[in-house]
Amino acid sequence: MSTGLPLEMAVIQHVVFYKRDELTTDLICCEILMASGQTLWFHEEMPNWNDVVAQIELLEGFPQDWRSHVIQPPFAECRFMAYEKRAQ
Template sequence: MSQLAAFTSDDIRRVTFFKRDELTSDLICCEISCEERYWIFHEEMDKWHPLLALLGSLPNFAANWYERVSQPPFARSRFIAFDRPTP
């Protein structure tokens, strides 16, 4: 059980990647949904790489998320990389 901020890998229910159009570039973002809360991170945050390491350890996490979200540039895109089945 890895931990980042106020949640652990066991708490994560859904991981959705998306990008924001920042006029001259896209900002890759990630929404982490837990039981009753959610957090949004982006690629310019200090915790981005530790977050990706944590997410990569989730069972059935879609490792191809970056390709699915980043292309084509400036196009709206959302991709659910992890969705834990409800018990």
């Protein structure tokens, strides 16, 4: 699946999900650290959010229940490391 983004699966170092308190709602966000040191940032209101999530969910060992670690309790950051590349 192509997202049209600079998202090279082989060079993803880690993926972190968290929530931002937007006063009346929470915004689920994702930071993806690449091997180059670049951090890509996405949030659930971006048009390509579903494509990005579908792609990173294919990473080896990626927990399919990551949302449950992030959504509760409301209005708390709930930072969750969903993927960390193992040293080879």
